[in-house]
Amino acid sequence: MATTTGLSVAVALGLSACAGWGGGGIGGGGPNSINVLMVNNPQMVDLQKLTAEHFTKETGISVNFTVLPENDVRDKISQEFTSQSGQYDIASLSNFEIPIYAKAGWVAPMDGFIAKDTGFDQADILKPMTTSLSSEGKIYGEPFYGESSFLMYRKDVLESKGLTMPAHPTWQQVADIAAKVDGAKPGMAGICLRGQPGWGQLFAPLTTVVNTFGGTWFEKDWTPKVNAPEFTEATSFYVDLVRKHGEKGAPQAGFTECLNNLAQGNVAMWYDATSAAGSLEAQDSPVKGKLGYVAAPVVKTKSSGWLYAWAWSIQQASTKKDNAWKFISWASGKDYEKLVGQELGWSKVPAGKRASTYENPDYLKVAQSFAVPTKEAIESADPENPGVQPRPAIGIQFVDIPEFPSLGTQVSQDVSAAIAGKTSVKDALDKGQQLADDVAQRYQERGQ
Amino acid sequence: MSTTTRQDTGVAPGGEQRARSGAVTHAKPPRSGMLLSLLAWVVGLLFALPVFWMVLTSFHSEADAATNPPSVFAPLSLEGYRTFFGSDPWPALLNSLTASVLSTVLVLVLAFPAAYALSIRPVRKWTDVMFFFLSTKMLPVVAGILPLYLFAQKAHLLDNIWWLILLYTTMNLPIAVWMLRSFLAEVSVEMLEAAEVDGASLSRTLREIVAPVVMPGIASAALICFIFSWNELLLARVLTSTVAATSPVYLTGFVTSQGLFLAKVCAASLVVSLPVLAAGFAAQDKLVQGLSMGAVK
Numbered sequence: 087m088a089t090t091t092g093l094s095v096a097v098a099l100g101l102s103a104c105a106g107w108g109g110g111g112i113g114g115g116g117p118n119s120i121n122v123l124m125v126n127n128p129q130m131v132d133l134q135k136l137t138a139e140h141f142t143k144e145t146g147i148s149v150n151f152t153v154l155p156e157n158d159v160r161d162k163i164s165q166e167f168t169s170q171s172g173q174y175d176i177a178s179l180s181n182f183e184i185p186i187y188a189k190a191g192w193v194a195p196m197d198g199f200i201a202k203d204t205g206f207d208q209a210d211i212l213k214p215m216t217t218s219l220s221s222e223g224k225i226y227g228e229p230f231y232g233e234s235s236f237l238m239y240r241k242d243v244l245e246s247k248g249l250t251m252p253a254h255p256t257w258q259q260v261a262d263i264a265a266k267v268d269g270a271k272p273g274m275a276g277i278c279l280r281g282q283p284g285w286g287q288l289f290a291p292l293t294t295v296v297n298t299f300g301g302t303w304f305e306k307d308w309t310p311k312v313n314a315p316e317f318t319e320a321t322s323f324y325v326d327l328v329r330k331h332g333e334k335g336a337p338q339a340g341f342t343e344c345l346n347n348l349a350q351g352n353v354a355m356w357y358d359a360t361s362a363a364g365s366l367e368a369q370d371s372p373v374k375g376k377l378g379y380v381a382a383p384v385v386k387t388k389s390s391g392w393l394y395a396w397a398w399s400i401q402q403a404s405t406k407k408d409n410a411w412k413f414i415s416w417a418s419g420k421d422y423e424k425l426v427g428q429e430l431g432w433s434k435v436p437a438g439k440r441a442s443t444y445e446n447p448d449y450l451k452v453a454q455s456f457a458v459p460t461k462e463a464i465e466s467a468d469p470e471n472p473g474v475q476p477r478p479a480i481g482i483q484f485v486d487i488p489e490f491p492s493l494g495t496q497v498s499q500d501v502s503a504a505i506a507g508k509t510s511v512k513d514a515l516d517k518g519q520q521l522a523d524d525v526a527q528r529y530q531e532r533g534q
Numbered sequence: 535m536s537t538t539t540r541q542d543t544g545v546a547p548g549g550e551q552r553a554r555s556g557a558v559t560h561a562k563p564p565r566s567g568m569l570l571s572l573l574a575w576v577v578g579l580l581f582a583l584p585v586f587w588m589v590l591t592s593f594h595s596e597a598d599a600a601t602n603p604p605s606v607f608a609p610l611s612l613e614g615y616r617t618f619f620g621s622d623p624w625p626a627l628l629n630s631l632t633a634s635v636l637s638t639v640l641v642l643v644l645a646f647p648a649a650y651a652l653s654i655r656p657v658r659k660w661t662d663v664m665f666f667f668l669s670t671k672m673l674p675v676v677a678g679i680l681p682l683y684l685f686a687q688k689a690h691l692l693d694n695i696w697w698l699i700l701l702y703t704t705m706n707l708p709i710a711v712w713m714l715r716s717f718l719a720e721v722s723v724e725m726l727e728a729a730e731v732d733g734a735s736l737s738r739t740l741r742e743i744v745a746p747v748v749m750p751g752i753a754s755a756a757l758i759c760f761i762f763s764w765n766e767l768l769l770a771r772v773l774t775s776t777v778a779a780t781s782p783v784y785l786t787g788f789v790t791s792q793g794l795f796l797a798k799v800c801a802a803s804l805v806v807s808l809p810v811l812a813a814g815f816a817a818q819d820k821l822v823q824g825l826s827m828g829a830v831k
Contacts, residue, residue: 121775121776123775126787126788126789126790126791127790127791127792128790128792131790150776150777151776152775152776152779152787153787154786154787155786155787155789155790155791156790156791158771158786158789162771165683165772166775169683169684169687171687171692173692173693173775173776174775174776342791
């Protein structure tokens with residue numbers, strides 16, 4: 087026993103020597119290093135691979151990454167930023183969180199850094215991106231990559247039925263085409279639309295449909311409009327379309343399921359994120375070259391595509407803001423896109439944020455079919471006025487308030503049940519109106 | 535069948551009942567024994583199946599790992615392991631090892647005297663003390679996470695491995711006290727009295743009389759504490775970031791909502807499970823003795 091315990095103690099002390107008694111752990115640290123908390127998406131993993139060899143070599147700043155899945159990273163960021171513990175200098179935040187965090191004073195404004203760093207070229211960042219990452223005229227986030235939404239369709243299937251897809255289709259036209267191509271090939275449905283509950287799943291596309299039908303979650307004075315005729319009409323249209331001509335298992339279908347459905351020839355059309363095009367046009371994709379891309383379908387608005395970005399923000403409590411900006415300037419810069427193109431391939435470029443990306447012939451060569459529709463979709467997105475009426479908060483496919491994830495997810499569960507045929511749209515939205523009313527009262531009382 | 539046996543054996547009436555029952559006990563055990571063995575195998579396989587599946591998936595490419603229905607006979611690949619080892623997992627693994635080994639040593643150092651005072655020379659109201667130890671496990675960890683986080687923030691202990699070591703020690707201490715107390719209760723009072731009569735000091739009694747008897751118990755308590763510390767995720771995820779993150783936190787980083795990840799998560803999980811498996815195998819003999827100690831009494 088003495089030997090075993092002695093050995094354990096020796097091992098432990100040896101390890102603790104590595105850890106450093108006051109130090110905290112085995113990993114890196116030090117004055118010339120920064121800590122970055124980010125989501126585990128492929129573009130971020132590429133960034134992690136390239137950082138030491140390029141950024142650290144050039145600047146001498148070492149970067150310690152913590153990479154977590156999307157839901158976990160949101161929890162961790164929320165815990166970290168609300169407490170302002172200063173453990174992380176930078177975090178990957180979306181355009182949903184940034185305006186909320188900016189109002190709370192949890193993220194640092196970047197205007198001072200941007201003004202000094204002329205090489206960064208803020209004017210090259212697509213305007214809707216800058217708008218959605220700003221609050222009260224100040225920029226709080228720089229996009230790493232961005233997306234909008236558009237309609238993807240099988241050109242060969244539509245051709246075989248003698249159909250043409252308009253460049254700017256209306257939802258009625260899309261519904262008519264879906265009816266005609268439904269069953270065009272064995273087992274092929276007309277269209278794939280998300281039915282999986284979740285504010286970021288079902289309600290991402292559905293809120294854009296509501297916007298263009300003239301509906302809204304809240305009016306400017308926070309009057310909830312969830313069971314208003316326009317919201318109901320849009321939701322009924324969406325539910326009817328997916329029930330009649332949509333994919334199998336629609337109540338459980340999210341982004342991934344629809345991506346697989348279109349790639350495997352189970353659907354002829356799909357309305358979803360522009361970022362899906364990269365996978366669909368990849369070398370090993372069975373539908374490469376067979377797809378057409380047109381603007382998000384509309385009814386009463388000129389455009390209806392959403393806007394989403396993963397962006398970098400600096401924690402207000404960070405003591406290394408200068409170094410943090412150097413990293414952001416490098417990761418969201420033009421040269422980084424070139425570096426990815428040259429080192430990892432142009433299809434892996436974190437696109438959707440800079441106008442110059444869409445002028446790069448190397449990028450356009452691989453993204454020929456979807457680059458222009460993507461850029462147009464992002465540029466036409468208006469996060470401040472996405473519908474027909476003024477809004478109390480910024481956001482296209484969401485309402486940018488902390489309560490929205492809970493509200494959106496609860497209502498989406500009932501709408502998903504309506505897609506499954508277990509409840510009616512009216513009942514789902516009447517319940518949603520009550521939930522929205524609770525949220526609205528808080529804002530009305532505060533006079534915001 | 536029993537009739538045949540009776541006829542064949544042709545025993546005297548007095549022994550008939552014994553013979554019949556003997557025949558029955560001979561005939562039944564093989565059948566029920568086989569059924570029980572079969573059941574044990576089925577249950578065993580059911581338990582082992584997820585592990586086999588994890589091992590198999592870890593040797594597939596990401597594309598083959600994600601197919602539905604699963605491609606069991608897909609070509610084998612080391613892609614998952616290359617990704618895992620290429621991502622520099624060593625700091626996280628060393629952090630886990632530091633936290634687990636040090637907290638286990640601390641737990642044993644503190645739990646042994648406590649267990650001694652609760653069994654061999656029981657203090658007054660020792661049952662209340664035992665209940666107090668147990669009651670500290672009644673509060674779910676998640677209920678205490680906010681004060682632990684806020685305290686660590688104020689004391690500058692966030693992302694510090696020593697904070698985790700302290701928490702893992704307190705987390706495992708009640709379990710170790712309970713386990714060691716039951717093992718120490720096995721030591722016969724006569725042996726201790728004999729040692730005392732022979733003039734052995736307390737430390738010599740502990741070393742030469744008590745320790746050999748309860749060694750299997752100490753081994754199993756140590757292993758349990760090591761496993762609990764090694765696998766702990768909640769505290770590590772909330773209280774560490776870039777420097778002191780442990781391997782369970784590192785593991786979750788392989789999951790992504792955009793892209794395939796099953797093969798590399800399985801490879802990473804397998805590698806992270808190896809130290810626990812190794813510790814289990816190393817302590818196997820002692821562990822079996824330790825776990826069955828209370829049962830045979």
